[in-house]
Amino acid sequence: MVASKIPVLKLNNGKEMPILGLGTWKSKPGEVEHAVRDAIDLGYRHIDGAIAYKNEEEVAEGIKAKIQDGTVKREDLFLTTKCWNTYHRKEMVVKALRDSLKRWGIDYIDLYLIHWPMGFKEGDEYFPKDENGKFLYSDFDYLETWEGMEECVDLGLAKSIGLSNFNSQQVDRVLAKARIKPVVNQVECTPWLPQNKLLAFCKERGIQMVAYSPLGSPDRPWAKPEDPTLINDPKVKEIASKYGKSPAQVLIRFQVCSCLWLQFVIVQRGIATIPKSVTREYIQENMEVFDFELSADDMTILDGFDQGGKGRICHVSWYSDHPYFPFHIEF
């Protein structure tokens, strides 16, 4: 087995999670199997998937190939999937994971997340709408969904459970009720939206933050040609060239290992992150971030990128009338 050079983080339940993983949203079925194989060959052990990405079978093909050829064993891998918004009823949470595990061809997932706090109308349609194009919601409270998540652990279907896209008040509501504590909150995080307050809040509660869209999600479906792109930002490019690194490597390093002032002390961000790529060269480049250090001056420049909520790319404002929409408050 090839040993991985990617550091691991200890979660609040004692389990370990590699700080860097491969994202798979928008990775097309024809491409993602190869991407997963390449990633595992290169040393990735953490793969971030979701039921809603509709490519779990193909992700699983890549994993199976690497287990079959002896590169890794199942237990070397840290696999994540996410309970979609149409499965928020307690019983559906367990059923959705069982169905997902069948698609992955495995008997447990390492990390199961509630994808969003908002529940959608149950049914086969992942984005249900009425005849006027209005999104159809369910009124299941995510606290009920959390009970289903806990049952997944009880049943041995999930080793760890966590949240995604939860704001601080929603995290605290779950914590007040939880029998099993969430290990992570997976949220968008970039220099444009560095999430410093949510990071401090999660650190205080022993919840690991995971940064999604760390490169600014240039291939997001709603990107407009005139939108600025983080990896093409001249300041990011200038910093990268100083270190002989790429803009993507600077943005990833910013998450996993850079310092910031939090409540008057300097701390390591130490945020796990899951850049997506289907390009072998990028997949390799994105893991070569543990051999350089961003200087305090360069961190000051990157700190200047903070736009608060305006910097959010995955704003999903089309659901902003949902009672559990998470982005109406500062963090």
Ligand SMILES: NC(=O)C1=CN([C@@H]2O[C@H](COP(=O)(O)OP(=O)(O)OC[C@H]3O[C@@H](n4cnc5c(N)ncnc54)[C@H](OP(=O)(O)O)[C@@H]3O)[C@@H](O)[C@H]2O)C=CC1
């Ligand atoms: N919990 C949630 O609600 C969400 C979770 N996520 C998770 O986070 C992952 C990452 O976020 P995502 O939004 O996909 O976007 P990213 O910020 O990871 O950007 C992905 C894009 O960047 C390109 N890219 C990757 N590496 C490089 C590089 N070294 N140089 C130049 N371009 C590069 C990719 O190209 P290419 O693929 O063509 O190689 C792709 O177009 C998702 O895939 C998903 O797993 C994302 C959004 C929401």
Ligand SMILES: CC(=O)C(C)=O
């Ligand atoms: C990519 C993703 O996970 C979304 C938009 O929910």
